[in-house]
Amino acid sequence: MGPTALSRNRDFQFLLWGRTCQMTGGAMTALALMLHTFDTTGNSRWAGAVMAGSTVGTLVFSIPAGVLVDRWNRRTTMVGTSLGLALLLVSVPVAEAVGVAHPWHLVTISVLVGALGTFFAPAEQASLQVVVAPQELAPAASVNQARSAVANLLGPSLAGALYAVDGSLPLLADALLNLVAAFLVSRIRPPLEAAARPAGSRTLADLVAGGRFIVRHSALRAVVLMNAIASFGFGGLLALITLSFKAHRVPDAVIGGMQTAYGISGLLGALAGPWLLRRYRVSVLFIGGVLVNCACAAAMAVWNQPAQIIALLCLACLVLPPGIAGIQAFQLTITPIHLQGRVAGAMGFLTVGLAPVATGLAGILVGLPWELAITPFLAAIAVTALIAVAHPAVRGLGRVG
Template sequence: MSDHPGSQATLVETDPAEVPLRRNRNFQLLWSGSAFAFLGKEITDLVYPLVVLAVTGSPAWAGAFGGVQMFVSLLVGLPAGALADSKDRRLLLITMETVRALAAGSVLVAALLDRITLPHLLVVAVAIGAVQPLGGSARMLLVRAVVPPKQLTAALTQEEVRSHSAALAGPPLGGLLYSAAVVLPFAATAISFLVSLVCALFVRPPQRTKPAQSTVDGSALSRVLTGVALLWKVPMLRHSTLFAAVLNTVSAPLILIVIVILGREGVSPAMVGLTMAALAVGGLAGTLLVRPLHRNLSPGALMLWLGGTAVVLIGALSLPFGAWWMAAALFLLGLGGPSMRVLVDILIFRQVPDEQRGRTVTAFMTILGAGAALGMVSSGLLLQYLSAPIAILTLSAVLAIALSFTIADRRIRAARWPEEPTAD
């Protein structure tokens, strides 16, 4: 491969047979396993803070669980990419699901014995945060390995269907199970991670040829930072990553701000839940738009369109028209999410050689995670000193500024979808 950024490589990729995705055994195993795993993750994202709150009575400690998990994921993100490029990706995925199943199982046993403690839960948060970027990048790269290039957009779209379906079903299911018995959500999540583990055990991806020595030489730090360097070197990747990070920064705290607004208006918890679900429903519906949008718009035009609509819709959340108005705005905002994520995935897979994709993917995920963390911290400060509608307008203005810089770049406006790389 000679048209990629970075060092030359002798890696030769053998594309799997172009059978329909529904008959692609490896893809269906990965998809089915990840569907169960994502459902389990969505359940625990709701239940773990509830358990911490029940054990400590402290909202601060309940929030600390997610904070610890996010911090460890950010810390491990870049080194995890180097491992995904140098180690067996299937083994890394198996490791993640094993750790997550053991973590959920340990809390299940503690709940059965009525011995749940805060130190135990914080250790679980560290373990989950440490393996999440490792297995997450490995799963994405395995999907690329078992899917022919022409089917990649369709495969990534199905991945979006899975994640949004889990986001829609997981929290209500977790709340229902937790209300029935504390042990039930942890039993369900342990089983879901075990199912994903079993699916990963049966995946047989094409064998990878080792990269040329020039791609792996250098200090450990330089190898870890390779993904960041690649994202910065390629103009379209640089701008799409920065724009996606800003979009993540302003969208991550929206749920919290909307909850604050609806709470002050005396909206019932049930209606608050329905309003929040609108974002996931929009994301699920948005998977139907991925193919036509990617077919009819260039990457630059698509990014500008999604960014412009997001500025308007985020600003619309500040209008005092009640819960149904907010639900409609969140639904419309969710429609663009899948197309934006698939856009960046496609750009990475088509412009970065396989032996550097792990570091590039985890670099991208780490930057987005840092943006989300910054957004959550900033939103707390905005809500402390400003009214919620002004806080929303501030976030919309930040995104508008980022969009204006993007529009001003001629290279982004003129960008075209890169060709799928071919083997030498």
């Protein structure tokens, strides 16, 4: 089984392309909403508040959304989320047209966009277990990795092109893509009803059920810990590189080229995932990817010219996706269907939690010498590698499917 079988799976294709539309639109809005706020207010603080708003929405709603996804029909959740996002995005040009636009409206939109995203992602993940056979979960996870890379490549580029024509066009395009996503996921044939809720379950118990499941499984516990630390380390490193390039007057074209280059590398790594996952254990691919990432980050402390940093980033992004896809397939395999939403929500919350701290710290450290500024992020990546190598549950991960 592999990509060929998945290409004939009608329901997986609807789910895949629906989420692709939503992610591409989301990447467009992330850039366009920040640019639109800065251009309409002339205030970088409002623009920063809009950038932070989506993360706040994600953090606040991740766990409650996981609970609700496990109670609601997953198809209805994805359709409703997409329609809600479309309405939110259309409200921006409408408010401007009638003369009631205000920066707080844009901040609120950003928060709500982040909040609604926490419903679609776990609903899609829970649906994957229904529309894909167990032996196809690893290839499906690799295809989803490639989809994310494509969306992150296309979204900002489309946003920039459309924004140059009119500031509202990227938001309207995202609204249209969400309508397409709603249509596509509505065409999925298998029932996506929520699993029966255990008798006597309580709301408070439901809120902590995802975290409790993670804590009880040694490999998942280690993966979540590594994800959180890596989110800080790698996310902070990317922010530091971008800010450092700007501070040293590296041309914007080079910065844009860097983002495109490591995005393409991630896509190539994801496309190689199904082939690699059929031949190697998840532990080999994951630990190998983490070690290469650690080596690349350490090398950046010495080889710190733009071309060298971009080459090391591309190598790091190339080797990670197969191992991450294997981990995602492992998570889907061991998580009961009635807990999929809550486990995905808890993992999302724990993974995203340190990202804003890393970005803020990068802004503080950018004025220091490069070897000193990179140290906290390099240390975090090194800790991730140490956990991966030392943890017996991670070393014991075999083939999936």
